[in-house]
Amino acid sequence: MSAHEQELHLGHQFEDLKQQIESYTIGMWIFLVTEVMFFGGLFTAYIIYRAKFPEGWVHGHHHLDWRLGGLNTLILLTSSLTMALAVRAAMLNKWKPQVLFLVCTVLLAFGFMIVKYFEYSKKFREHIVPGPLFAHKDDPGQELFMGLYFALTGLHGFHVLIGILVISAITIRTINMRRMRQDFIPVELVGLYWHFVDIVWIFLYPLLYLISK
Amino acid sequence: MTNLHDEEHSDVVHAASVGSYLANYFALLGLLIITVAVARVDLGILNMYAAMLIAMVKTVLVVLFFMHLGKAGRLSRIWALTGIFFFLIMIGLNLTDYSSRHMDATSSPTQPQRGGEQPPAE
Numbered sequence: 461m462s463a464h465e466q467e468l469h470l471g472h473q474f475e476d477l478k479q480q481i482e483s484y485t486i487g488m489w490i491f492l493v494t495e496v497m498f499f500g501g502l503f504t505a506y507i508i509y510r511a512k513f514p515e516g517w518v519h520g521h522h523h524l525d526w527r528l529g530g531l532n533t534l535i536l537l538t539s540s541l542t543m544a545l546a547v548r549a550a551m552l553n554k555w556k557p558q559v560l561f562l563v564c565t566v567l568l569a570f571g572f573m574i575v576k577y578f579e580y581s582k583k584f585r586e587h588i589v590p591g592p593l594f595a596h597k598d599d600p601g602q603e604l605f606m607g608l609y610f611a612l613t614g615l616h617g618f619h620v621l622i623g624i625l626v627i628s629a630i631t632i633r634t635i636n637m638r639r640m641r642q643d644f645i646p647v648e649l650v651g652l653y654w655h656f657v658d659i660v661w662i663f664l665y666p667l668l669y670l671i672s673k
Numbered sequence: 674m675t676n677l678h679d680e681e682h683s684d685v686v687h688a689a690s691v692g693s694y695l696a697n698y699f700a701l702l703g704l705l706i707i708t709v710a711v712a713r714v715d716l717g718i719l720n721m722y723a724a725m726l727i728a729m730v731k732t733v734l735v736v737l738f739f740m741h742l743g744k745a746g747r748l749s750r751i752w753a754l755t756g757i758f759f760f761l762i763m764i765g766l767n768l769t770d771y772s773s774r775h776m777d778a779t780s781s782p783t784q785p786q787r788g789g790e791q792p793p794a795e
Contacts, residue, residue: 482746493756551688666724670712
């Protein structure tokens, strides 16, 4: 373990490795706070309009398949597990399991996006995308619900795409660059990001797919 | 404050055991099943509170055991709480505003003016 840390590069602006790692982690958490506020605006809109159009929410959520949403929750939770195991492998300086777990995470993320693709295309076919072609024009609450559905899951899906890009880049660099294998910080930080994306979905799933009645 | 240079670096990396990650994962899966099961029972308004409570428990599990916030530094923890704090301020102030304006769906500007939907004149 101690041999591992001596190989870690210590930036000249830091006192020691502990401070360096803590500084990176704090920076990531600050970024995650801005992300909470970013999604928070949409969640606030969701709460206010759900209070205003309760029937629209109940009608709107019938367009969503709770089984597909549950499958995606399962996929994201599993990808969080593989991500956590990748971070663990990186900390223990085992770069091969690290690459394996990162590849698993990216594959699961693609699985999530594929399920989303089928969900989205079904809604476009059935004209329940907000806009002039919306099939239930007499129910503004329902259109608003679908609008928030696409805004929330779209922004979340965009975060998944960014996650795929960053995790893939780190995986390729870990394979190609020996120097990257000593530094677990990039994996640790993208891990924090990935778990945050998972948490957003943990809230989106019951809020969008599991409305009773 | 002790001198950090004198400390062993073993607390710099904090890799938990594979078993603890798996246990956390299965706990999350269990909570997912509970969420779906509870949603299929009609509890009225309690459904949403139950779903949000379960989601918060899942969040705590992810934050503590996958993001290991408990082992992160004190400043990281303060920032995480800051996120929750300002999120609650945003929701709280907005709800205070909207709930005191007495707007309901019938007074919504999107409701009445829909061209060509007037009842035909007899």
